Amino acid sequence: METGLGSFIEQVLTRQGNDPGRLVQILRDVQAEYGHVAQRAIEILAERLGLPVGAVESTLDFYSFLTREPTGAYRILFSDNITDRMAGNQAIFDHMAKRLGVTRGVVSPDGLVSLDFTSCTGMCDQGPAILVNGMAITHMTLRRADQICELVRSRVPLVEWPSDFFRIEHNIRRADMLLSSDFMPGSALKAAIAMGRDAYLAEVKRSNLRGRGGAGFTTGVKWEAARNARGEARYIVCNADEGEPGTFKDRVLLQFYAERVFEGMALAGYVVGAKLGLVYLRGEYLYMRAQLEEKLAEFRAARLLGKSILGVEGFDFDIEIHMGAGAYICGEETALIESLEGKAGRPRIRPPFPVAIGYRGQPTVVNNVETLCKVTEVALHGGAWYEGYGTKQSTGTKILSVSGDVERPGIYEYPFGVRISQVLEDAGARNARAVQISGAAGQCLTSREFGRRIAFEDVPTAGSFMVFGDHRDMFEVARNFAHFFQHESCGFCTPCRVGTTIQAKIMDKIAAGHGTQYEMNELQHLREVMRTASHCGLGQTAGAAIADTIARFREDYEKRLARKDFEPAFDLDAALARAREITGRDDADSRLLSDA
Numbered sequence: 001m002e003t004g005l006g007s008f009i010e011q012v013l014t015r016q017g018n019d020p021g022r023l024v025q026i027l028r029d030v031q032a033e034y035g036h037v038a039q040r041a042i043e044i045l046a047e048r049l050g051l052p053v054g055a056v057e058s059t060l061d062f063y064s065f066l067t068r069e070p071t072g073a074y075r076i077l078f079s080d081n082i083t084d085r086m087a088g089n090q091a092i093f094d095h096m097a098k099r100l101g102v103t104r105g106v107v108s109p110d111g112l113v114s115l116d117f118t119s120c121t122g123m124c125d126q127g128p129a130i131l132v133n134g135m136a137i138t139h140m141t142l143r144r145a146d147q148i149c150e151l152v153r154s155r156v157p158l159v160e161w162p163s164d165f166f167r168i169e170h171n172i173r174r175a176d177m178l179l180s181s182d183f184m185p186g187s188a189l190k191a192a193i194a195m196g197r198d199a200y201l202a203e204v205k206r207s208n209l210r211g212r213g214g215a216g217f218t219t220g221v222k223w224e225a226a227r228n229a230r231g232e233a234r235y236i237v238c239n240a241d242e243g244e245p246g247t248f249k250d251r252v253l254l255q256f257y258a259e260r261v262f263e264g265m266a267l268a269g270y271v272v273g274a275k276l277g278l279v280y281l282r283g284e285y286l287y288m289r290a291q292l293e294e295k296l297a298e299f300r301a302a303r304l305l306g307k308s309i310l311g312v313e314g315f316d317f318d319i320e321i322h323m324g325a326g327a328y329i330c331g332e333e334t335a336l337i338e339s340l341e342g343k344a345g346r347p348r349i350r351p352p353f354p355v356a357i358g359y360r361g362q363p364t365v366v367n368n369v370e371t372l373c374k375v376t377e378v379a380l381h382g383g384a385w386y387e388g389y390g391t392k393q394s395t396g397t398k399i400l401s402v403s404g405d406v407e408r409p410g411i412y413e414y415p416f417g418v419r420i421s422q423v424l425e426d427a428g429a430r431n432a433r434a435v436q437i438s439g440a441a442g443q444c445l446t447s448r449e450f451g452r453r454i455a456f457e458d459v460p461t462a463g464s465f466m467v468f469g470d471h472r473d474m475f476e477v478a479r480n481f482a483h484f485f486q487h488e489s490c491g492f493c494t495p496c497r498v499g500t501t502i503q504a505k506i507m508d509k510i511a512a513g514h515g516t517q518y519e520m521n522e523l524q525h526l527r528e529v530m531r532t533a534s535h536c537g538l539g540q541t542a543g544a545a546i547a548d549t550i551a552r553f554r555e556d557y558e559k560r561l562a563r564k565d566f567e568p569a570f571d572l573d574a575a576l577a578r579a580r581e582i583t584g585r586d587d588a589d590s591r592l593l594s595d596a
């Protein structure tokens with residue numbers, strides 16, 4: 001075992017260039033081979049990479065797809081977004097657990113299988129979804145669960161499972177400027193090269209294109225800042241870690257429009273003077289990695305990547321794919337950079353911003369997948385043309401991931417400024433009670449607000465658009481988000497680490513019928529503490545959905561509240577029962593009367 005483990009790690013290290021900065025990739029490889037990363041593997045890696053054991057452990061323990069303890073030979077993870085819940089994932093999970101004879105989080109005695117939940121896997125338009133050894137399977141039903149149980153019991157290798165299990169649909173329901181246009185690989189690069197670097201950058205600035213990852217920073221300004229920053233090298237990072245619950249548009253862009261994404265990265269590299277681009281692909285999208293590598297090979301063969309791109313002397317640029325390993329916080333750009341450097345994905349203190357000091361300490365542009373697609377449009381048609389779409393402050397189009405209680409879940413592209421009511425009508429939402437925009441960290445809107453517009457100046461969004469019908473309980477929606485944040489808090493700062501935990505516990509207490517006005521006040525208080533004192537956006541927004549649903553759907557909370565003003569979270573009297581039994585006391589003084 002030791003020899004086998006040692007030689008396997010040597011192969012992995014050689015493949016990864018013996019680079020400690022690739023530790024996440026290295027750990028992923030070990031996990032994939034052995035189903036976990038054993039203590040001995042940690043020690044070998046630390047020694048070979050010249051890292052303290054604690055540094056390897058810190059990275060390993062941070063990511064939910066990496067484990068020290070063995071998982072089943074078939075590791076099955078159920079996506080647990082609220083839309084998966086609404087589609088019945090819990091019943092399928094219970095059915096499968098019963099048929100396989102396992103309980104949640106415990107490996108079967110023969111080591112064959114383990115079953116657990118994971119955060120949203122980005123398949124909300126075709127859930128319930130699962131991951132089996134990292135590969136996505138959608139449209140789960142009891143029948144499909146039975147088939148999977150049979151395959152697992154018969155130990156059929158994953159590559160021999162029915163291919164239709166792994167088919168991921170694009171569900172493009174409305175195409176506009178980007179999704180409807182044909183694209184010839186190389187055409188945007190040729191157009192930009194014909195203009196020259198400065199002129200193309202001027203067009204990007206003219207377009208007023210703003211980042212589609214949520215923050216909405218102006219792309220041209222970001223590129224210019226990175227180009228002008230001091231550094232020995234420059235990097236372009238494609239943030240393909242779309243982990244916001246309910247978001248899946250980047251999945252579709254990467255799977256069906258990868259040429260646009262890669263060419264957008266090359267365009268950014270051209271302007272900024274970068275030689276290397278990195279795609280940070282979320283671990284849940286492992287299924288598309290081979291296809292993306294093939295596409296990169298085609299680009300190299302066509303001289304759209306590599307040395308002297310399209311014959312331009314000095315224009316050298318290539319792209320590598322790095323896989324995430326199950327951490328929502330890595331969607332935050334500085335956490336993502338930490339992860340790319342092989343560390344736990346904890347957000348950095350800003351400033352300095354990545355455009356000045358980013359990946360490996362050098363100027364780095366981090367752009368969202370959709371933003372990178374859009375810069376190809378600007379190269380082909382110019383900034384003025386692009387600016388003509390959308391609104392003054394939100395130019396161009398926005399791609400929405402629509403899921404939940406709609407007849408046609410999927411991808412919808414609109415010029416910015418579209419009303420929420422229009423999206424609901426197009427998607428076939430009947431009697432929508434609420435829409436959660438921009439995921440768990442976003443805003444919850446009621447029917448009174450459906451006249452509002454999707455735009456940075458009104459309702460900004462990274463793309464998630466979850467619809468809840470009039471039969472939905474918005475308390476349960478908010479409770480799902482509370483558990484999501486508790487799970488995904490990176491633990492770096494106290495307000496978020498402790499706040500998200502207490503928040504989830506309070507929501508559970510209310511769900512159990514033990515909540516009072518005191519808990520309602522505590523939720524509001526916690527929200528303020530996390531919003532004002534947390535280090536990054538995760539903690540700052542972790543209480544937003546609860547605050548929104550309390551403000552708009554208070555009745556969903558109040559119907560669960562007990563009448564008393566206060567009920568302790570811990571029943572001390574019940575906890576002392578065993579002590580009374582041992583001491584033989586049961587007099588009044590040995591009891592704590594809760595009403596006293």
Ligand code: SF4
Pocket residue numbers: 329346347488489490491492493494496497534535536537538539540
């Ligand atoms: Fe980590 Fe939360 Fe603090 Fe952000 S706010 S750094 S996620 S603990």
